[in-house]
Amino acid sequence: MTKIPSDTQLRARVKLYGNLLGGVLRTQEGGRVLTAVESLRKGYIDLRKEDSPRKRLKLEQLIESLDAETLTHVVRAFSTYFSLANLAEESFQHHIRRAQVYRGGALWNGSFDATLREFREQGVTIAELQVLLDNAAYIPVFTAHPTESRRRTIMEHLRHIFLTAEQLDDPRIGKAQDKELIKKLEYQIQTLWKTDEVRTNKPQVRDEIKNGLFYFRESLFDAVPETYRYLEKAIRRIYGSDLTEGQHIRVPNLLHFGSWIGGDRDGNPFVTPDTTVLALRLQKREILRLYLRAVTDLTHVLTHSKNLCVISESMTESLEQDMERFTAVFGDFPQRFSKEPYRRKLYVIRHRLKHSLSALEAHLEGYDDSPYGDAYLSEQEFLADLYLIRDSLISHGDSEAAHGELQDLIRQTETFGFFLVHLDIRQESTRHTDAVSELFSQHAALPDYSSLNETERLEVLGDAISHANELKIDKSKLTEATRETFETFEVMSRMRHEISPKAFGAYVISMTHTASHVMEVIFLASLTGLAGRNGNEWFCNIRVSPLFETIIDLEHIEPVMTNLLNNTTYASLLKSSGNLQEVMLGYSDSAKDGGILASVWSLYEAQTKISSLARARGIDCRLFHGRGGTVGRGGGPTHDAILSQPEGTVRGQIKLTEQGEVLSYKYSNTETAAYELSMGITGLLKASTSLIRDQNTDRSEFLQIMDKLAMDGEAAYRGLTDNTTGFVDYFYEATPVTEIGLMNIGSRPSHRKKGDRSKSSVRAIAWVFGWGQSRHTLPAWFGIGTALENWRGNDPDRLAKLQRMYVEWPFFRALLSNTQMSLFKADMDIAARYAELAENKAMANAIYQTIRNEYNRTVSHILSITGATSLLQETPQLALSLTRRSPYLDPLNHIQVMLLKRCRDESLPQEERDKWLNPLLRSINAIAGGMRNTG
Template identity: 65%
Template sequence: MAGMSDKQLRARVRLFGDLLGKVLQEQAGSEVLEAVETLRRGYISLRKSNNGRKRQQLTRLIEALDAETAVHVVRAFSLYFSLVNIAEEAFQHRERRRQVRTGGPLWTGSFDRVLREYYSQGIEPAQVQKVLDRLVYSPVFTAHPTEAKRRTVMENLRRAFVISEQLNDPRLGKEERLNITRQLEAEIQILWKTDEVRTQKPQVRDEIKNGLFYFRESLFDAVPEVYRNMEKAIRRTYGPDSGIKVPDFLQFGSWIGGDRDGNPNVKPETTAMAVRLHQREILREYLRLVTELSHVLTQSRLLCEPNEAFLEGLARDEQEHPAFGTKSDRFLYEPYRRKLYIMRFRLYQNLHNVEARMEDPEAPVSEHAYPSEREFIADLNQIHDSLRSHGDEVVANAQLKDVIHLAKTFGFYLMHLDVRQESTRHSKAVADLLSKQMQPVDYASLSESERLELLADLVSRENRLPLPESIAEETTETLEVFRVMAQMREEVSPDAFGTYVISMTHAASHVLEVMFLASLAGLAGRTEEGWFCNLRISPLFETIEDLEHIEPVMRNLLSIPGYRELLKASGELQEVMLGYSDSCKDGGILASAWNLYQAQQQVTALAGEFGVECRLFHGRGGTVGRGGGPTHEAILAQPAGTVHGQIKFTEQGEVLSNKYSNSETAVYELTMGVTGLFKASRCIIEPPKPDAPEYHQVMQELSRAGEDAFRDLTDRTEGFLDYFYEVSPVSEIGLLKIGSRPSHRSKQDRSKDSIRAIPWVFGWAQSRHTLPAWFGIGTALGNWLGNDPERMRQLRHMYQEWPFFRALLSNSQMSLFKADMGIAGEYLDLAQHPESARSIYERIRGEYDRTLKRVLSVAELKELLGETPTLQLSLSRRNPYLDPLNHIQITMLKRYRNEALSEEEREAWLDPLLRSINAIATGMRNTG
C-alpha cells in the first residue's frame, strides 16, 4: 500500500510540475523554461553520479544568466517547492483519513492510539478525567522573522490546496477533472504573477495581521474538530457511558505586539492595538457563527417548549435590549432564533466599541454590548441546556457545541498576549524612580539582598509610591506598558494577557522589579482587603550560565513571603520560560539540551518543595538548533515528572505556516501536541519512572565534551566569525524584508553575542552547514566511547529506552540530512581569506563526518532517517532542486559583494539573491 500511496504522491507532484512548466512557457518564455529544465535535470543526474564536465556546464549556465532571467529561474524553483509542500501535506492528510476509514488503530499520536494504550493498561475513566482536567496546551505565536512567505502568497497556496483536493474524488468525470485542472493552473499562474518577496519591511501591525491569518484560515475550523475527535475516541475506547467529559484545554498565546525585547518598534500603543485587533477578529467570527446558528436553530415553540431558565433569560434580554430588531414580534414563535438575534445585536455593539476605540481610545461605548465573554458563553450554554431539555440533545451537541468550544477557547481576547522586555530596562526604571523620591535611594549600588528587601517592602505598602514629576523617557515608556495592560484588561478581557516575560533574568530582584512597576499601575499589591495580583511573571533563562543558576534564583524568589502572597493571589502558578536559541548559540546543542533538561527538573522539584504549581514555557524555534523538532516527541522527551498537564511553547516563522496554514494539518498538529502532553502528564495519576542515574552521568560527560568542542570552534578559533559572515548570506538576510525586529543587537558588532539566534541558525542553514544542530555531538560521542564495546551497548540502550536521548539524536539526524558538506564547500569561494576559511571548513567537515558515523552507529541505522522513511523520502526529493538554488545564490553573492562593480551593477544582483534566500528557506521547510 505504501508503494501505491507514494505513487499517488509522485503523480500529484508531477501534475504540479507539468502545470508549472506550462505557466512558465506561456508567461516567462521558452528561454526561462529551458534554463529551469536544464538545471533541474542536470543536478538530478549529478546526485546520481558525479560528472565534472556536466557540473562545469551547469556552472557556466548559471554564470551566463542575466539578473532578470536569474529572478525567473529562482522563482520557478521556489514555486515548485511551495507546490510540493502542498502535495505532501494533502497526501499525508489523505493517508490519515484512509486509516480512519479502515476502522483499525490509528497513527501514533492520534487520540485513538493514546486512549487505547491507557485502556489496555488499566487506566480507569476517573483517572483519564483527572489528567484531562489538568490539561492546558498553549502554543504562542511569535513574529520572529523566519517566515519568508507573504500572507497573500499563503492565501493563494491555500486555494491551490483546496482545489487540488477536489481531484481525489473518484466520482469525477473526464470533463470535471479537466475543469479542476484548469482552475489549478489558473491558481499557479496567479502565484507566478504574485510577488513572493515583500517590497517593504513589515510593520508590527502587519505581523499582528499575519498571526491572525492562521485563525481565520484554519484554526476556527480546526479547534472544534480537535475536541470532536477526542470525544469520538473516548466513546470508541471507553464507551458512550464512561462519564468522561472533555474540557477546553486549548489556549493560544501571542508575542506579536507584546515582545519589545530588542524591537524598538513595539510601543505601548502597539500593545493596545494588538489586543484590540485580536478582539475584532474573534468578534467577527462569533457574528458569523451566531448568524449561521440563527438559520439552523429554527425550532417552533408550537412544537417544543424551551426550559424555564431560557425563557426567563429571553424575557430579560427583550426588556434590556429592545432595539435588537426593527420588529418587536420578530421570530415570536421561534425563541432560539429570537435569542440569537439579540445575541448578534449585542455582539455588533461589542464590535462597534472595539472599532471605535481603535480610532479614538476615549470613544464612548454601547451599554448593550456584552460586558465580557462570560455572559456570551452563558447565553450559549442556556440555549444548549434548553435544547437538551426537550429532547434535542443531538442538535445541541452539533454546531452549537462547536461554538461553545470556540467561545471557551478564545473568549473575547482570541489569544493571551505575552509582554516581553529585557531585565535591564526594569532595573533602570526602578533606579530612576527611586533616585527622585523625597528620600532618594541609590538602587544601583544595593546588593541583591538589599534590593529584594526594598522591593518587597514597596510592593506590600497599601499606599503606592508617588511618581516623580520628572522621569526619563525610557522610564515613562516602561511604566506606560503596565498602564496599557491594566486598561486592556478592563476594556477587552481580564484574560487579554498571558505572562510578562523577563528576558535575561539573572537574579530574583529582576522579577520583583517588574512586580513593583506593575503595582504602580494597580496590577498588583496589597489593600485593606489583602493581597491582589493581576499579573503573572515568567522569568526567562537563556544562556548556559543562566540555566546553571536557575535553582538559586528561583529559590531566592520563592522564599520571599510577599512574592508568595502575590503568587497565591494570582492562582499559585509560577511560569518559568526556558530559552533554547541563545543557550544553543552560546554552548552548542549538547550543552543546551542537557542544561535545559536539568533546569526543568530543578524548577519542578523546587515548585513542589514550596507547594506551587509550575508551568514550563519552552522558547522553541523552527530548527533543531533552536529547540525545534516534532512536537509530540519533544514533549515526551521532557524529564519524567516535570509535565503536570500544562505546557506552553513558542511557534514562529515557517513553523506557523507549515502547521497552521491548512485546517486539515492544524487538526493533526494540535492533536499530536495534545496527545504528547496527555502521555507526558501520566505522572498526575501514578508515580513516574525515574531516569537511570547512569544515563545522567553519561549525559553530563557528553555535554561537557560537546560544549568544549563547540566553544573551541566558535569562541577560540581565529577568524571563525569572519568565516560565518563570508560563507553564508547572513548579512544579506538582514536586507530581506521579513520581520520588524533588527537581526543584530548592535549593527556594527560581528560578535557571536551580538547576532541574534535566528539569523545565526538561518545563515548556517542557507549555506547547508546546519552547524548549530549537530556540531560537537560526534566529538563528544567519540571521546566517551573510545574503543569500548560495552559503552557502545550502553549508548544504544539509552537511545532505545530514554526518550530525551532518542529525540536528541533523531533531531540531529534530520539536520545532518539537510546539511550538505559538498555544497557548503562551494561557499568557500566567497571567503576573503581562503586558507583560513579552508582550515575552518575542514574542521567542520571532519566533525560532520564524525557525528554522522557515531549517530548512525548508536541508532543502529545504515542511513540517516532510516526510522522515518517518509521524512527521508521528502527531503531526498528536495535535494536536487535545492542544489541549483545554492549555486545561483553563491554566484549572486559574489557579484553583490564585488566592490569592483558599480553600485548600480551590484544592486541588480540583489533581487535574485534575496529571492534565492526565500527559495532555499521554502525548500528546506525549517530555517530559523
C-alpha cells in the same frame, strides 16, 4: 474499504503541479525561463545520480550566463515549485490519516485513538483519565520572530490552491469536472506566479499582527472544535464500554493560545505601548467577526418551533428580559421569530455582538464607545447565552442539536473569549532595573536602588510593593525609556478592563539573572494597580515568567528561583493568583552560546531543578519552552519533544513558542492544524502521567553519561566558535547572514548591536538561518560526534550502553532523531562552495575541514548507535521528502554562491553589484522554502 494512499499518488500530484507551473512559465515568460529551469533541474538530478566534473562545469557556466531578470525568474520558479510540493505533501499526509480512520483499527502514534488505547492497556482508569484531562493545558504561543519569509498574500493563494486540489480527490467527480478543476488550478498557479513573493518594504509590527491573525481566520477557528470532537469520539470509542449508566468523561477546555506579536518589545524598538493596544484590539476584532459569522450560521440551524417543543423556563425568562432591554433588535417587527425562540435569541446575540464590534471599531478610530450600550460586557455574558440555548435544547430531547454547531461555537468561545489569544509581554531585565532606580529617585524616603545589593533590593522591593498605592509618580520627569516601560504596565491595567481580564498571558523577562529582576516587574505592576495589597489581602493580576537563556543562566536557575520563591512577599502574591509559577527556557540563545549538546542538557537539568523547587513548596510549575523552528533552535516534532522532557516535570501544563515558518507549515490549513494540535495534546497527556502514577525510572547511569557528553560537546563547539581564529569572519563570509539582514521578513533587527560582527551580537535566528542557507546546519549537530567518540572510544560495551539509551530513553532518542534531520539537510560539498567565498582561503579551508570532519564523525557514530545504514532510516517518509528536494536545492545553492560573489565584488561598479541583489534575496527565500525551515 478505503485504501491507504501510496507514494505514487503523491508523486502524481507533485508532477501535476510541476507541469502546470511549467505551462505557466512557457506562456508567461516566453520559454527562456522554463528552458533554463529544466536544464538546471535535469542536470543536477543527473549529478545526484553520478558526478561528472564536465557536466557540473557546464551547469555553472549556464548559471553565470543568465541575466539578472532571467535569473530572478529561475529562482522564483524553484521557490514556487517548493511551495507547491509542500502543499502536495501536506495534503498527502492528511489523506493517509483520513484513510486510516475510514479503515478502522489502531491509528497513527500520537493520535487520540492510539494514545487512549495505550492508556487503557496500561490500566489507566476512567477516574485517572479524568484527572489527566482536568489538569491539561496545551498552550502554543505564536511569535513574530522573522523566520517566515513568505508574505501573507502568498499564503492565501496557496490556501486556495490547496482547497481546489482537495476537490480533485473526491471520487464522485467526473472527467469534465476534473478538467475544470485542473483549469482552475492552472490559473490559481498563474496568479501565484504573478504575485511577488518578496516584500517590497520591511514589515511593520502591524503587518506581523495581521499575519498572526491569518491563521485563526483561515484554519484555527475551525480546527479547535474539530480537535475536541476527535478527542471526544476517541474517548467514547475506547472507554465507552467502561462507563456506567449516567457516567461520562468530561473534556474540559484544555486548548489555549498565546502570542508575542505586538507584545515582544525585547530588542524591537517598534513595539510600543500603543502597538500593544493595537494588537489587543485587532485580536478582539478578528474573533468578534468570526463569532458573528458563526451565530448567523446558527440562525439557519436552530429553527425549532415553540409549537413543537417546550423550551426551558430560564430560556423563556431570558427572552422576556431581552425584549425589554434590547428593543432595537427587531425594530418595527417586534414579533419576528416569536414562534422560533432560538432564532429569536440568536438575533439578540448577534445584535449584541455587532454592538461589541462597533464599540471596538470606535476605539480603533480614536472615539469612545458610548453609543453602543447593548454590547456584551464580557465573554462570560456571551458564553452564558450560548449555555442557555444548549441547556434548553437538552431539556426537550434535542441533545444532538445542542452538541452540533452550537457546541462548536461554545468550544470556540471557551478557547478564544473576546481576546483571541493571551498576549505575552516581553522586555529585557535591565529596562526594569533602570526604571525602578529612576522611580525610586523621585521619593526621598526610598534608598538609592542602584547602590543596593541583591538581598537589600529584595527587601526594599517587597516593602515598596505593599505600599505602592502611597507612591505618586511624576511621569513628566521620567526619561523616555522609563516612561515607555511604565506606560506598558498602565496599558496592561487598562486593557484588562477594555478587552478581557484574560487578555494577557505572562510578562516575560529576558536575561533574568537574579530574583530581584522578577520583583522589579512586580513593583512596576503594583504602581498601576496590577498587584499589591487591599488591606491585609494580597492580590496579583499579572503572571511573571523569568526567561533563562544562556548556558550560564540555566546553570544559575536554582539559586535565582530559590531566592524568589523563598521571598515572603512574592510567595504571598503568587498564592493570591493561583500558586502557579511559569518559567521560560530559551533554546535558541543557549544553543548558539554553548552548542546543541550543552543546550539540551542544561535545559533538561534546569527543568528538573525548578520542578523540584516548586513541588517542595506546594507550587504548581508550568514550563514555557522557547523553541524555534529548526533543531538548532529547539525544533523537532512537538509530540516527541514533549515526551522527551524529564520525567515528572510535565504535570498537565505546557507552553511553547511556535515561530516563523513553523506557523505556516502547521496552521495554514484546518486539517493539518487539527492534526498538529492533537499531537501536542496527546504528547502532553502521556508526559503528565506522573499526576496519576509514581514514576521510579532509574536513569542515574544515563544522566552521568550525558553529563560527560554535554561537557565534551560544549568544549568542541566553543573550540570552534569561540576559540578558532577567523571563525566569525568565516561565518559572515561563507554564509549569506549579512544579506539576510537586508530581507524584509521581520520588524526586529537581525543584530542586537548594529555593525557588531561578534557571535554575541548576532541573533540566534540569523545565526541558524545563515548556517542553514549555506548547508552547514552546524548549530544543530556540531560537537555531538566528538562527544560520542570521546566517551565511546573503541569499547563495544560503551557502544551497547549508548544503544540502550537510544532505545529506552525518550530524551536521548529525540536528540539523535532531530540531529539526523539536520545532518540530512546539510551538504558538505555545497558548504565547500560557500567556504570559497571567504577572503582568507587557508584559514577558511582549515575551518571548513574541521566542520566536515565533525560532520562525518557525527554521522558515523549516530548510525552506529541507531543501528541504521543511512540517516533517517527510521522515518522514510521524511527522508523521501527531503531527498525529493535535493536536486532542486542544488541549483539554488550554486546560484546563490555566484550571486554572493557578484554582490560582494568591490571591483565591480555599485550599479552592477546592485542589480544582482534582487535575485540573491529571492534565492534566500527559495532555499528556506526548499529546506522547509529558516531560523
